[in-house]
Amino acid sequence: MTETEETILIQADPEQQIAHFLAARSFSRLGVLTDANTFKACYPRISHGLPPHASFTVAAGEESKHLDTCSQIWKWMTTEEFDRHSLLVVLGGGVLGDMGGFCAATFKRGIPFVLMPTTLLAQVDASVGGKLGIDFGGYKNHIGVIQQPMATLIAPAFLDTLPEAELRSGFAEIIKHSLLMGQEEWDRVRAKTLIQHNWQERITSSVAFKKSITTQDPQESGLRKILNLGHTLGHALESASFHSPKRLLHGEAVAAGLVVESHIAMTKGLLNRPAFEQIEHYISGIFGRPGQHIPIDHIVANARQDKKNRGNKILMALLKNIGEPLWDVEVSEEEIRLSWRVYTSGQM
Ligand SMILES: NC(=O)c1ccc[n+]([C@@H]2O[C@H](COP(=O)([O-])OP(=O)(O)OC[C@H]3O[C@@H](n4cnc5c(N)ncnc54)[C@H](O)[C@@H]3O)[C@@H](O)[C@H]2O)c1
Ligand SMILES: [Zn+2]
Structure with a gap:
């Protein structure tokens, strides 16, 4: 045990x-x-x-x-x-x-x-x-x-x-945790496809990581916000998909959120291109490009409603590097629209 x-x-x-x-x-x-x-x-x-x-x-x-x-x-x-x-x-x-x-x-x-x-x-x-x-x-x-x-x-x-779609959905959170933990854990995760993973190992390290963050900041006054990586866009997409012909699973929306938010981080000069490409390549290999059918206006409108925003500013957790998250980073509507256009064009 x-x-x-x-x-x-x-x-x-x-x-x-x-x-x-x-x-x-x-x-x-x-x-x-x-x-x-x-x-x-x-x-x-x-x-x-x-x-x-x-x-x-x-x-x-x-x-x-x-x-x-x-x-x-x-x-x-x-x-x-x-x-x-x-x-x-x-x-x-x-x-x-x-x-x-x-x-x-x-x-x-x-x-x-x-x-x-x-x-x-x-x-x-x-x-x-x-x-x-x-x-x-x-x-x-x-x-x-x-x-x-x-x-x-x-x-x-x-x-x-568990149906495979549900397994894949949960895997998005493991990917997120590994990106927050650092290069070593990220390399371990991306070395394998979904079905090759040893769940006992991946769960043990993911749980230990989440627990260490929530214990330090149980009420989400600061550090715990890093766990929102991929989730500002992810939640906005997930909610928008409820009114679309194809409802996304939470993890599919988070997978898209991780890619698009990483692109935003790169355009802001935070994340470097090779790191972005690793993330985009691995996630799209497992999830494809979920959410492309969703109108950007709906996504932006939802992102504006995010519980974590302050005033009329959209705030996100973004990666400065693998294992180096920042939180409460201000992101403009234009930055979201630009990265979404690149995501849906297939030319990342
Ligand atoms: N409390 C938190 O910190 C936190 C964090 C993330 C998500 N959530 C919440 O979690 C919920 C989503 O959880 P979920 O993805 O587990 O969804 P879920 O509980 O709806 O489970 C997904 C589906 O799988 C079925 N299922 C569950 N276990 C099964 C098994 N072993 N074999 C076959 N079928 C099985 C369920 O009946 C359901 O149909 C959302 O409501 C979200 O808000 C909470
Ligand atoms: Zn989640």
């Missing part, structure tokens, strides 16, 4: 992992929360390791990450007579982790919960750092809290059943 931090454990066998965790503790009630897909694909892989427990399944997907689903979860916990000595095990991707964690953190002012992330994105990103919440009124993650789980138990074995 690898222990990257007190509460994050990475182990091959999820059944042993949860059984081991529970054997050392006692709870008044135990509940397992799944979505329709993780109930089928993941729950059978841990159920024999669990003592008697209640379970509840919600609909899968971002559309269910809202207050009505929380009501169902809180009702279920009430019916099952959960109290503050009960444990909720959340078995799912980032949607369920954010929402199930939020429900536990607010039920009776907070009961303990354990995250068992089952997507690559949740294993390397969403389940680390304590951000919990739901979408509200059309805004993503609009209502939420920051609260750590009692433990995060990560088992790469769950990735066996």
Whole structure:
């Protein structure tokens, strides 16, 4: 077992992992929360390791990450007579982790919960750092809290059943982490194609990195903003794609965001061309050129709405070099338009 931090454990066998965790503790009630897909694909892989427990399944997907689903979860916990000595095990991707964690953190002012992330994105990103919440009124993650789980138990074995598009989507966050970490980690990542990677190794190093950043700056007052690399453009694209014929997965939008933001960094004289070319070449080899169908006006309008902006300035995390991120760098609308034109022209 690898222990990257007190509460994050990475182990091959999820059944042993949860059984081991529970054997050392006692709870008044135990509940397992799944979505329709993780109930089928993941729950059978841990159920024999669990003592008697209640379970509840919600609909899968971002559309269910809202207050009505929380009501169902809180009702279920009430019916099952959960109290503050009960444990909720959340078995799912980032949607369920954010929402199930939020429900536990607010039920009776907070009961303990354990995250068992089952997507690559949740294993390397969403389940680390304590951000919990739901979408509200059309805004993503609009209502939420920051609260750590009692433990995060990560088992790469769950990735066996994950659709390849979802695996690739999560890989965008590993690419992002490696670009922030430095040349050595970036070289390790770009030396292999998606399917050649050893997930146990990549998850271990990604998690350790994200944890080290979020521990230093839990409230995102400075340093944590580097984790937004690729995400200002990425989020703008992702939201714009919801109104387009082809909705992008989060990681596809982030992949495009990493390339375009790196181009912006190069035009600003920060990133050098060989480093930019490494990034562009590797990412387009895995993702192609996602988002080209999206009108630039929609992207710019969304980038203007980014939570992280100050006044009417668009602020981004940009690379000065591999492993040397800057944050709160001001970027003009013209700079975004120029790099987007180059991205969609295929002439990078
Ligand atoms: N809290 C944070 O810091 C943070 C960070 C990044 C993203 N997020 C959130 O994470 C969410 C996205 O997470 P996601 O990409 O994991 O999406 P997701 O939870 O919707 O999972 C993607 C799909 O895969 C299915 N699935 C999950 N595990 C499976 C498995 N092992 N086998 C087969 N199918 C499986 C799910 O049912 C779903 O249909 C977004 O809501 C985003 O806001 C949160
Ligand atoms: Zn992301």
